[in-house]
Amino acid sequence: MPLSQKPGGGPPDHQPEPHTGPAPARTGPSGAGPPRRGTRRLRRFNRRDLAVVTVLLGIPVLLDIAVVWGPTLASVALSFTSWDGIGEITWVxxxxxxxxxxxxxxxxxxxxxxxxxxxxxxxxxxxxxxxxxxxxxxxxxxxxxxxxxxxxxxxxxxxxxxxxxxxxxxxxxxxxxxxxxxxxxxxxxxxxxxxxxxxxxxxxxxxxxxxxxxxxxxxxxxxxxxxxxxxxxxxxxxxxxxxxxxxxxxxxxxxxxxxxxxxxxxxxxxxxxxxxxxxxxxxxxxxxxxxxxxxxxxxxxxxxxxxxxxxxxxxxxxxxxxxxxxxxxxxx
CATH class of the missing domain: 1.10.3720.10 (MetI-like)
Known part of the structure; x- marks a missing residue:
């Protein structure tokens, strides 16, 4: 029996030949060509990331305002007043x-x-x-x-x-x-x-x-x-x-x-x-x-x-x- 035929006279099975040529070019998601190397997909911040960034940046900013800029602006405003620290503040x-x-x-x-x-x-x-x-x-x-x-x-x-x-x-x-x-x-x-x-x-x-x-x-x-x-x-x-x-x-x-x-x-x-x-x-x-x-x-x-x-x-x-x-x- 020929090897190309199945027992019972059925059509021969298709045996694909191994591919020996160069590998086909890989295309990107749009099919326009190979993907660029070194590009990273931007990751969006989720709520947890935004909360962490807010805490890490917000606390130093608030401390800076409270310790540095707050007293500075207060001194500028008080410099135009008369005040002994207890009584009424008078504008002078x-x-x-x-x-x-x-x-x-x-x-x-x-x-x-x-x-x-x-x-x-x-x-x-x-x-x-x-x-x-x-x-x-x-x-x-x-x-x-x-x-x-x-x-x-x-x-x-x-x-x-x-x-x-x-x-x-x-x-x-x-x-x-x-x-x-x-x-x-x-x-x-x-x-x-x-x-x-x-x-x-x-x-x-x-x-x-x-x-x-x-x-x-x-x-x-x-x-x-x-x-x-x-x-x-x-x-x-x-x-x-x-x-x-x-x-x-x-x-x-x-x-x-x-x-x-x-x-x-x-x-x-x-x-x-x-x-x-x-x-x-x-x-x-x-x-x-x-x-x-x-x-x-x-x-x-x-x-x-x-x-x-x-x-x-x-x-x-x-x-x-x-x-x-x-x-x-x-x-x-």
Missing amino acids: GTENYENLFTNYPAFWPAARHNLLWLAFLGLLATPFGLLLAVLIDRGVRFSRFYQSTLYMPVVLSLAVVGFIAQLIFSRDQGALNAVLGDTETPTDWLGDPDLNLWMILLTAAWRHTGYVMILYLAGLKAVDPSLKEAAAIDGASEAQTFFRVVLPTLRPVNVIVGVITVIEALRAFDIVYAVNKGRNGLELLSVLVTDNIIGEAARIGFGSAIAVVLLLFSLGFVITFLVQEIRGEKNR
Whole structure:
């Protein structure tokens, strides 16, 4: 019997031959061609996902509004009122600001001290922190020890730094007078209005320098070494390489350091309050805000006006600095 026929004379079974040619092209859902690789189907959020996102984003936003923007807007509104915190709130318009600028003798010295604080940290402490970062980045011996030692003041609060300043600059039992051997007529480093501000500025710079050093050190580690090698091949000196190649690449770090410097200078409070309650040559705007708001004769409206001035100082410097940095980035 032929193999192609079934028993009983039926028609032969169809035996498809194995396919030996190329596999047929796979088409997409529309039949227009092969599907694209790497494309992912967008997944819609279900109710559970929306609830999670709402909680994760909503809680921080509410906390930010309640802790930051709420008191800020409240201070702006209260600055146009007269209120002692208990009685009735009375609208006085711009009277608080007029008294602040014309009839409050402590305001202008405090404002000058804040500007001097900003200039000292920005022009001395910040460049010195950059210098330390460059020296450590070059791979000096015991670099880890230097980093830890210089960064140690950053983990201390400004109040603790103020107590340390008292131990060092105290008139009778201070370490500085003991080292200088000035025991008969000791120098009153913290009591003399001509000296105490500079001593506190040195102490604040001691803390600020370590913070700036760590930020710049992290930025220097991210600089591409090939840029330095290319500058060296072109015959640039180390100073030219730093100022023309390395420093422009640190622009994002410069923005962060600049903003932090402005904030540190204008929000300074703890260190001077720990020394002498912010008086006798150490007046700052933050201290004036506290003195007018807290106490039996609280003038919350007047203190809020000082806080608004301090806020405008901070925003003015920060916005100006950011605008200059953005313009410089566009001109590159």
